[in-house]
Structures are given as structure tokens and as C-alpha cells.
Amino acid sequence: MDRKTFIRNSLGGIALATATPHLIYSESIQNPDPVDVKLVKEFVSAGHGDIKKVKEMLAEQPNLIYSRYDWGNGDFEEAIEGAGHVGNKEVAEYLISQGARVNLFVLTMLGKIELVKPILEMYPDLIFAKGPHGFTLLHHAKVGAQNEFYDYLIDKGLNKMQIEIR
Incomplete structure (x- = not known):
């Protein structure tokens, strides 16, 4: 793998790793089920x-x-x-x-x-x-x-x- 591919893949992985927990967490707190x-x-x-x-x-x-x-x-x-x-x-x-x-x-x-x-x-x-x-x-x-x-x-x-x- 060349340096350019390595940097591009690394930045994409970092962005995905950073965004995923936020997306999962925000979805779970924005739409909780109401209490009966x-x-x-x-x-x-x-x-x-x-x-x-x-x-x-x-x-x-x-x-x-x-x-x-x-x-x-x-x-x-x-x-x-x-x-x-x-x-x-x-x-x-x-x-x-x-x-x-x-x-x-x-x-x-x-x-x-x-x-x-x-x-x-x-x-x-x-x-x-x-x-x-x-x-x-x-x-x-x-x-x-x-x-x-x-x-x-x-x-x-x-x-x-x-x-x-x-």
C-alpha cells in the first residue's frame, strides 16, 4: 500500500470511528419510548x-x-x-x-x-x-x-x- 492510499484509508477510518458512536447514541436518546x-x-x-x-x-x-x-x-x-x-x-x-x-x-x-x-x-x-x-x-x-x-x-x-x- 502506498503512502497516499494509507493516509486516505486512515482518515476515512478515523472519521467513521468518530461518527458512529455519536450516531448510535444520538438516535437512542432522541427517540426513547414514552412511558405508558x-x-x-x-x-x-x-x-x-x-x-x-x-x-x-x-x-x-x-x-x-x-x-x-x-x-x-x-x-x-x-x-x-x-x-x-x-x-x-x-x-x-x-x-x-x-x-x-x-x-x-x-x-x-x-x-x-x-x-x-x-x-x-x-x-x-x-x-x-x-x-x-x-x-x-x-x-x-x-x-x-x-x-x-x-x-x-x-x-x-x-x-x-x-x-x-x-
Whole structure:
């Protein structure tokens, strides 16, 4: 083999070796199969209070922790949010330990006021935000027995436990 053929073949091989893993990898992450909507609904429902089922389902399908169910009209909910609006601290803490995404509503229910208050001071309109099913921060403070924060929200003008999702 002469030098010119060797260089041409080498460059072609390098290009192929470099591109192949990228093509295989990008294809696998661009087109994953969606999680079955019935499974998502079952997991989100369990998140409201069935810690045993939550643990079992996560053991089988760890990515359920990121799944959201649409109850209709854009009323999306994750399992951790279900735990949040019913005041189930055990389920919420477990899901957080497994990597669930937390939000102001769940943090309010858990009494993490030192995290919530600065955000509300910076973005005061968030006091009137709606969580799943339209439950407000006031609702989450009540179900979490966060009486001092409940009073703080009332003082800031929030007087509704739930606001209709349009």
C-alpha cells in the first residue's frame, strides 16, 4: 500500500470511528419510548399516599419519578406534587431522596420556609401561583401544618386555598 492510499484509508477510518458512536447514541436518546400513560397515572396516584407502591414502582421504573400526568385541561401533576397537596411528608421526603424535582408548593408543605420566602420576596406574584388542581401555597401551608407561613401568606394577600385552572 502506498503512502497516499494509507493516509486516505486512515482518515476515512478515523472519521467513521468518530461518527458512529455519536450516531448510535444520538438516535437512542432522541427517540426513547414514552412511558405508558396508565403507568404514569398509577404512579402519580400512588404518590398521594401509598409509599409502598411508590417504592415498588420506582424500583421497576426509576424514571417514573420525573413523569407527569395530565388530569385534563393542562392540570399536570407529578407524584411528589400529589404528596405535597395532601400533606404526605413521608412520600414527599422519599421522592426527594430519590431525585424528584421539588417546587415551591412541596417545599411549603414540608416547612422549608427559609427556601420559599426569599423566592417569594424576589418574585411576589408567585404568591398567587397555582399548583396541581389549582391548590395554592396557602393550601400547602395548611396541609403541612405550617401555621406561621400560613399567616405570612394571608398577610401578603393570598386568601384562597384553591384557584380554578382554566
